[in-house]
Amino acid sequence: MAHTTLPMSLPEYWDKYKPYRGEGEQPVPSADRFEWTQYPGHGPDADLLGPCRTALELGPGEGADAAYLARLGVQVTAVDFSQVQVERARRFWAAEPGLTFVQAEACTYLDQSDTLFDAVFSNWGAVWFTDPEELMPRILRRLATGGVLVFSQAEPGDAYGPQQMHGKWLEGRERELTVLRWQYPPQAWTDILKRAGFTHVDARIVPAPEPSALGTLLVEAHKA
Numbered sequence: 001m002a003h004t005t006l007p008m009s010l011p012e013y014w015d016k017y018k019p020y021r022g023e024g025e026q027p028v029p030s031a032d033r034f035e036w037t038q039y040p041g042h043g044p045d046a047d048l049l050g051p052c053r054t055a056l057e058l059g060p061g062e063g064a065d066a067a068y069l070a071r072l073g074v075q076v077t078a079v080d081f082s083q084v085q086v087e088r089a090r091r092f093w094a095a096e097p098g099l100t101f102v103q104a105e106a107c108t109y110l111d112q113s114d115t116l117f118d119a120v121f122s123n124w125g126a127v128w129f130t131d132p133e134e135l136m137p138r139i140l141r142r143l144a145t146g147g148v149l150v151f152s153q154a155e156p157g158d159a160y161g162p163q164q165m166h167g168k169w170l171e172g173r174e175r176e177l178t179v180l181r182w183q184y185p186p187q188a189w190t191d192i193l194k195r196a197g198f199t200h201v202d203a204r205i206v207p208a209p210e211p212s213a214l215g216t217l218l219v220e221a222h223k224a
Helices: 010-015 065-069 085-093 105-114 132-141 186-196
Strands: 054-058 075-080 099-103 117-123 143-154 163-164 180-181 201-204 217-223
Touching: 010 085, 054 065, 054 163, 065 099, 075 143, 085 099, 105 132, 117 132, 132 143, 132 186, 143 180, 186 201, 186 217
Parallel strands: 054 075, 054 117, 075 099, 117 143
Antiparallel strands: 143 217, 163 180, 201 217
């Protein structure tokens, strides 16, 4: 009988994010700095979130950014679609007070939560992989008055809107899955966020340190 592989599920896709290649338990990642770009020491830091007391992260992965903020005294809730990512992050940061990891899809969590946050952020995270027409109104409802949304992702290419990501998340995988990520130029993000009800939107490209390298889209939006 021919071998048949089942389609990879979306949570399973994210279960494989940042696999550990070493032996034994994975070392705890560093949480000594917060960066929005993919280039260490380049660009703005956590100050973009303002003097927040509470924050919600969408798509924390290993949870280092959430842990960084928690060490500053921020009460952080970090929501990830992958149970594997959540369980790993809980192991990494079990000793950090004020830090909660939740397994949920972003829109579902925002629909079910009744908490208001001073800041919502996504650092190359779930905002990149969720339809903004669905996500942004939900984020706005969970922001406190005067709150801020900040997110970053790769500088967009020439194609805008939902873009298909084909291929295997890890080398050697037999099963594949098409994942969508939403990319727009800064002005389009400004329009999307203003339609959702945000004010004082600042969407821009942070150039890479080297002119030939890919920049970072960085967006800030406020709730009046």
